[in-house]
Amino acid sequence: MPVSVHQSSVGSLGARLKANRGMLILAVAGFLPLLWNFFVLSWQRPAYQFFPMAFAAAGLLAWRAAEEVPPGLLPGRLGMARGLVLVTAGVWLAANYLWSPWLGYMGFLLGLACAVWGLGGRPLMAALLPMGLVLVAIVPPPLGLDEILTIWLRGQATDLSSRLLDWLQVTHLRDGNTILLPGRTMLMEEACSGINSFVLCNVFCLFWFMWQRRPLYWLLFALPATSAFVVLGNTLRITTCAVADFFWHVDLLNGWRHDVFGLVLLVSYCLLVMSLDQLLVFFKGHPSEPAAAPSAPASPVESRSTRYLLGFPLVGAFFALVGLGFFAGHLFRQGESHALTPVRMFNSTVKLNLTMPQTLAGWKRINSNVGDLVLVQTLGINSQSWRYEYAGETTTVAVDYPLDGFHNVKYCYVDSGWQVESETPLLAGSDRQDTHALRLALEKSHQHAVVYHSVMAANGSWLAAPKSFETRFAAAPPPAGYRIQLISAGDGGGYLPMSPATESHIAAFYMAARQTLAAQVVEQLAGPHAK
Secondary structure (H helix, E strand, O other): OOOOHHHHHHHHHHHHHHHOHHHHHHHHHHHHHHHHHHHHHHHOOHHHOOHHHHHHHHHHHHHHHHHOOOOOOOOOOHHHHHHHHHHHHHHHHHHHHHOOHHHHHHHHHHHHHHHHHHHHHHHHHHHOHHHHHHHHHOOOOOOOHHHHHHHHHHHHHHHHHHHHHHHOOOOOEEEOOEEEEOOEEEEOOOHHHOHHHHHHHHHHHHHHHHHOOOOHHHHHHHHHHHHHHHHHHHHHHHHHHHHHHHHHOOOOOOHHHHHHHHHHHHHHHHHHHHHHHHHHHHHHOOOOOOOOOOOOOOOOHHHHHHHOOOOOOOHHHHHHHHHHHHHHHHHHOOOOOOOOOOOOOOOOOOOOOOOOOOEEOOEEEEOOOOOOOOOOOOOOOEEEEEEEEEOOEEEEEEEEEEEEOOOOOHHHHHHOOOEEEEEEEEEEOOOOEEEEEEEEEEEEOOEEEEEEEEEEOOOOOEOOOOOHHHHOOOOOOOOEEEEEEEEEEOOHHHOOOOOHHHHHHHHHHHHHHHHHHHHHHHHHHOOOOOO
């Protein structure tokens, strides 16, 4: 019985896989440590916890592509294969030297592309392109763009919801990213920004259009439309919650009602994506199926490339040696956290007993609860704060810890509705010496405030703010951070910008408070009960 062309193609791919299975197993073993870290970090970010579903979707696309690969597949050109291997090796060395899970995952995708090219060349690469796009879609963007997107989505949701509430004659007040209702405050937190649904639905849109074999250029319209669905749907959710609370005193912000409402909206987004696909089909018509590639005769390179997939007999051993070798080095290095648990666990953190004097640099400590005590934003597991007064001006000094390295407190204030007008280093003296502190000028609903903050390590050294890309390429887990900050409203109760004289006096007070608190932090962490 003659063997079909498809069967011969699959058999040829199977033969290459079998001949190179040892190399592929070694390569996968080398990739595993950094891949594990990447997945752990992704799971700890709610917006990317859907990645197991994305891998299932990529598996479906790969399974269909394997069933429909063009006949007569031959390995890719050996020169291109070697070039891909060298690029992958360079990225993989950098990922392990920096111990960067983000870069490690990118190296894994490059290694996957190398294997696909060696198995079936350009035709197999084209057939598996949809799978690759889905795998790339779960990578957090560099330069902190996801954080910028979250802040933008939060602002858009609050603004649109406020406009709808005005039209519905719901009494409310917008205060930054907060909607104030009679007797209730609605703060647009990260989950309410819609970032989770935004990322998930765009990946679903990508998968669905690839599954339906739509042209790639259709995504230029489909992805922005999906983003618009999520933004409008999230606006509807916030507005509905506010209306239900205002008119009927029904709480849709908490409990099972909130979860069910969010699930209904998520299903609705997916149905809208599928409807959009059919709408494009209605206007554009069904795209023509690509013609099957003609069968190609066997090449003299076939026998050599079947044995050595990428032209390097020991390429699998190289990836295994680098990956497992660096993992062993991180695992047994003294004083460093376990290489498979890159995020610090603070369950047994020493709780500090910090004190501040009654008077400091001319400022008098206030023990009453007069004033806005929730003005200061803290993030650490533990925090302490003190309020001081001088000549009618009040200010709050706070310490919060531990932090995972340096954390810019401006994101906490942006989350609570403040707008950052400027961010500058705090310089001191005539020689403009760097004090390792940052100054933030904030504004919210015509109210002004200034914040000074610094983050120190346990040994007393001041931590610098990392550049955006360094957060993706960290060589080792950052040290635990202890933040000392000050916030003070501007003149006139905060409704006028702070005068230079007032700000200079407050900056001097902050430096004195920081010195007092930093000495206590170092002393107590170095004490007999410190761990």
